[in-house]
Amino acid sequence: MELRRILARNVLRRRKALDLSQEELADLAGMDRTWLSQLETTKAAVSIDIIEKIARAFEVDPAELLRAEP
Template identity: 35%
Template sequence: MDMRRLVGRNVRRVRLEKGLTQEQFADVSGFSQQYLSSLERGRRNPTVVTLYELAQALGVSHIELVTPDEEATVEAKKSRRRTRQ
């Protein structure tokens, strides 16, 4: 899994855990709803500063936004297997 998709999925997961819509998260974070939508879909490559600001707005560590979850780990293993074949 590439980093953009991983970060996007983690941002979406945490946002939903906090019970925030994209619009509410946009208000809290200062980023546009359009940017957040693109980010969550893995179409944006956020800077380190952006990751930090997003994490602050979500009330989590920036590390949580870049840490692979179990699904990402399984997907990475499948991708490596396909590459070897």
């Protein structure tokens, strides 16, 4: 599975599990909500810096966001 899809799926699942809106996560990560929406729908290419910001907002290791589930 391509990394962009894995990241999108993991961000969306974790955000919903924490009961956060896109707006709330975007605020926590210091990014724009529309950009986060594009990330979750695989329409945006993502930099390492963005992955790090989102991981910090979730308080997880960035590698967790790129880990494919079996």
